[in-house]
Amino acid sequence: MEPIIETRNLRVEFRAQNSGSEKKVAVKDLNLRICGGEVFGFLGPNGAGKTTTMNVLLGFVNATRGSACLFGVDVREPIARQRIGYLPELTYYYKFLTAEELLRFYARIFGLPRAVADQRIEQLLKLVELDTARRRLIKTYSKGMQQRVGLAQALINNPDLLILDEPTSGLDPLGRMKVREIIQRLKNEGKTVFFSSHELGEVETVCDRVAIINQGELKVEGRVADLVREHQANLERIFLNIIGYQPESDA
Amino acid sequence: MNTIFALANVVIKELCRRKDFYVLFVLTAVLTLLLGSVSFFQDIKVVRYVKEIALLLIWISALVIAIATTARQLPAEREHRTIFPLLAKPVTRGQVILGKFVGCWLACGLALVVFYLFFGVVSGSREHSWPVLNWLQAFWLQWSMLGIVVALVLLGSIVFAAPSSNATICFILVLGILLLGRHLNQVALQQPEPLRSVVYGLYFFIPHLEWYDVRDLIIYDHQLIGWGDCALASLYAGVYAALLLFGAWLLFRRKPLHL
Numbered sequence: 001m002e003p004i005i006e007t008r009n010l011r012v013e014f015r016a017q018n019s020g021s022e023k024k025v026a027v028k029d030l031n032l033r034i035c036g037g038e039v040f041g042f043l044g045p046n047g048a049g050k051t052t053t054m055n056v057l058l059g060f061v062n063a064t065r066g067s068a069c070l071f072g073v074d075v076r077e078p079i080a081r082q083r084i085g086y087l088p089e090l091t092y093y094y095k096f097l098t099a100e101e102l103l104r105f106y107a108r109i110f111g112l113p114r115a116v117a118d119q120r121i122e123q124l125l126k127l128v129e130l131d132t133a134r135r136r137l138i139k140t141y142s143k144g145m146q147q148r149v150g151l152a153q154a155l156i157n158n159p160d161l162l163i164l165d166e167p168t169s170g171l172d173p174l175g176r177m178k179v180r181e182i183i184q185r186l187k188n189e190g191k192t193v194f195f196s197s198h199e200l201g202e203v204e205t206v207c208d209r210v211a212i213i214n215q216g217e218l219k220v221e222g223r224v225a226d227l228v229r230e231h232q233a234n235l236e237r238i239f240l241n242i243i244g245y246q247p248e249s250d251a
Numbered sequence: 252m253n254t255i256f257a258l259a260n261v262v263i264k265e266l267c268r269r270k271d272f273y274v275l276f277v278l279t280a281v282l283t284l285l286l287g288s289v290s291f292f293q294d295i296k297v298v299r300y301v302k303e304i305a306l307l308l309i310w311i312s313a314l315v316i317a318i319a320t321t322a323r324q325l326p327a328e329r330e331h332r333t334i335f336p337l338l339a340k341p342v343t344r345g346q347v348i349l350g351k352f353v354g355c356w357l358a359c360g361l362a363l364v365v366f367y368l369f370f371g372v373v374s375g376s377r378e379h380s381w382p383v384l385n386w387l388q389a390f391w392l393q394w395s396m397l398g399i400v401v402a403l404v405l406l407g408s409i410v411f412a413a414p415s416s417n418a419t420i421c422f423i424l425v426l427g428i429l430l431l432g433r434h435l436n437q438v439a440l441q442q443p444e445p446l447r448s449v450v451y452g453l454y455f456f457i458p459h460l461e462w463y464d465v466r467d468l469i470i471y472d473h474q475l476i477g478w479g480d481c482a483l484a485s486l487y488a489g490v491y492a493a494l495l496l497f498g499a500w501l502l503f504r505r506k507p508l509h510l
C-alpha cells in the first residue's frame with residue numbers, strides 16, 4: 001500500500017537566533033509512514049519539532065537532509081498539496097472577507113468549477129454551522145467561529161489528507177466535540193488525518209496510531225492499543241515518561 | 252492564471268474595504284471636481300493651471316495608492332500569517348508575487364480610471380473639447396509606469412521588513428527618478444572619471460519613469476505621441492516590471508515565512 005505521508009531520515013536544522021553560527025536541530029532523522037484511511041496523532045511537548053515537521057510536509061520549510069513525500073510526490077512540488085487540507089493552530093485568514101468569500105477564494109485556487117464550488121461551500125457552511133453568518137466579515141466572528149471557518153477552508157477541496165495543527169486548542173467543550181465528530185466522519189469516509197494535539201485523551205479516542213516526538217527525535221510510534229498494552233500505562237503516562245517528566249508524588 | 256486572479260481579487264477587495272483608501276480617493280475626486288468648477292474669468296492660462304494642478308494631484312494620489320497598497324501586501328501576509336494556509340494549497344511563491352502584483356496594478360488602474368473620468372468631465376466641460384485619445388494615452392502611460400512602481404515596491408517589501416520603511420524609501424526613489432532621472436546623463440558629463448561612468452551607469456540602470464509623464468501634452472493641448480513610441484514605452488515598462496518581479500521571486504522563494 002502506497003503511503004500517503006512518508007518521511008525518510010528527515011532532518012531540519014536552524015541557525016539559532018542570538019547564538020552566532022550555532023545550529024539547532026529541530027527534527028532528527030525522522031522516519032514516518034502513514035497509510036490511507038489512518039488517523040495519526042503526532043504528539044510531543046512544545047518545541048519538540050511537531051510544527052516544524054508539519055511545516056516541512058506543507059512545503060513552508062525545506063528539510064536540511066532526507067526527504068518528505070505526500071502521495072508519493074516530493075513536498076516541495078506544489079502539486080503535492082492538491083489533495084490536502086490544512087488547518088493551522090490559530091486562525092490565520094483574511095479577516096476582511098466573509099466566510100463565503102474566503103471559501104470561494106480557496107475554491108478558485110483549487111480550480112473548482114463554479115457550480116461545484118457553490119455546492120461545496122453550501123455543504124461546508126452547514127457542516128460547520130456558519131450558514132447564517134456566511135455574509136459577515138470574519139473579523140466579527142468569535143474565536144470558535146473563526147476556527148470553524150478554518151475547518152471549512154481545510155475541507156473545501158474534499159481532501160484525501162487532512163493536516164490539523166492542534167485543531168481543538170482554544171475551543172470550548174462543544175467546539176472540541178464538534179471537531180472530534182468531524183474527524184471521525186472523515187475517518188469513516190476513508191480520509192487520512194494527521195494531527196498534532198496536546199489533548200491526550202482526545203488522541204486516545206480518535207487516533208489509530210500515534211507517534212511521540214521529543215527534542216526532534218521520534219521516541220515511540222505505534223497503534224494506541226498496542227502502546228498501552230506494551231507500556232502497561234495510558235497514553236498520558238507513556239507521554240510523560242518519554243519526555244522525562246517525573247511527577248512530584250512519584251519522587 | 253486562476254490562482255493569480257483569485258489572489259488579485261483578494262487584494263482589490265481588501266483595498267475596497269479600507270477606509271484610508273476611500274479618504275484619499277474621495278479627496279482627490281472632490282479636489283479635482285472643485286478645481287474644475289471654479290471660474291477664473293475664462294482666462295485660458297488659468298484653466299491650464301487648474302488642469303496642471305488636477306493632473307499633479309492625480310499623479311501624487313496614484314503614486315500614494317500604488318506604493319502604500321503594495322508595500323503592505325507581503326509583510327501583512329507574513330505578519331498575520333495568512334501566507335500559511337495560502338501556501339498549504341497548491342500555490343507557489345511565484346504565484347503569490349504575481350497575484351499581488353496583478354491585484355495592486357489593477358487596483359491602481361481602477362483608481363486611475365475614476366480619476367481620469369473626473370478630470371475628463373471637468374476639463375472637457377470647461378474647454379468644450381474632448382481629446383479622449385490624449386487622455387487615454389496619458390492614462391495608459393501612467394498605468395504602465397505604475398506597473399514598474401508596483402513591481403519595485405513588491406521587491407522592496409521582501410528586502411525591508413517594515414512596510415513604512417519600504418514605502419518611504421520607494422517613494423523617495425520614485426520621486427527622485429521622476430524629478431532627476433532625465434538629468435543624470437548631463438550630470439555625468441560634468442563629472443571626472445570614474446564618477447562619470449558610475450553616473451552614466453546609473454542613468455541606464457534606473458527605470459526612466461519620467462518618460463511616462465505626458466501631462467504637459469494634455470495641459471498645452473499638444474498632439475498625441477506616436478502609438479509606436481507608446482508601444483515601445485509599454486514594452487520597456489513590461490520588461491522592467493518583469494525584471495523586478497523576477498528579483499522579488501528570487502528573494503522570496505528562500506525567505507523564511509515568519510517575520
